Amino acid sequence: MKVKVSHKWDIDKNQAEEIQNKLKDKIIINPISKEIKTICGIDSDYKEEKIQTCAVICNFPDIEVIEILKIEGKTKFPYIPGFLAFREGENIIKLIEKIEKDIDCFIFDGHGIAHPKKFGIASHIGVLIEKPTIGCAKSLLFGNYSKPPSFPLSSTFIKDNEGEIIGHVLRNYKGGLIFISPGNLIDLKDTLSITIKCMREEYPIPYPLYLAHKNSKFSN
DNA sequence: GCGACAG
């Protein structure tokens, strides 16, 4: 995809915080300008000190699988809420650098700007690769919301402590909730509409992300 | 100080 990223990953929490503070201002929240023809879901699995990351590339808006890529690496950073990008980021970037096709939008397992520093993993990776990214998590990390109505694909806002909208809560076809927010180079409206176009009745999260989740597993 | 806390 012609992406080459330089980023220091062998760091401690203090350095990670510095990097977040330095990169967070590079986020651009705007509607997607280009027509979306490809979308890629990315998720990781862990086993002991190892991490495996999977990318599932689909066409859009049909959401048919075009390609599946995987890469294995070592975890060098612990899981700390708010710092997920430093645990998964290196492996994710290595994998994205292997993708030859041009990807118009990425969906990550985690948050975008619905984050204490407005800089979750989807925003972090999005700033590094300069592509539209969406964060899609199964639980809330930061912000406030009220439950969406009980019908499929209903949604409400996630707001920060000042009342600013930072994401959406979306009800899937099974009645469960997912928490989505812009990562980079996308706005709230496009985040919601694109995510909804990736939903399938049989799966609780956007289909490309579901497949990435399944295919990233070490066992099974 | 207390509680909350993506994966």
Place this chain on the structure above:
DNA sequence: ATCTTGTCGC
């Protein structure tokens, strides 16, 4: 995320 059976709820 992972350890794990039955069980509560729509």
